[in-house]
Amino acid sequence: MFELQIPSMSCGHCIKAVTEAVQSVDAQAKVQVDLAQHQVTVETSAQRAAIVAALAEAGYPVQ
Numbered sequence: 001m002f003e004l005q006i007p008s009m010s011c012g013h014c015i016k017a018v019t020e021a022v023q024s025v026d027a028q029a030k031v032q033v034d035l036a037q038h039q040v041t042v043e044t045s046a047q048r049a050a051i052v053a054a055l056a057e058a059g060y061p062v063q
């Protein structure tokens, strides 16, 4: 499990898009979003770098 800072997240649509991006790497991943803190907690067996790359591609670069 790891936490990511994603400043560009701002609404429910972002939560959905971020969750989908993470789950495109690991369909079993658990994603928890704290919008106020712009923080995402990801529970996955996938590599952090793979998740970060998928998020960047989806338009949500990790800080």
Ligand SMILES: [Cu+2]
Residues within 6 Å of the ligand: 009, 010, 011, 012, 013, 014, 015
């Ligand atoms: Cu949004």
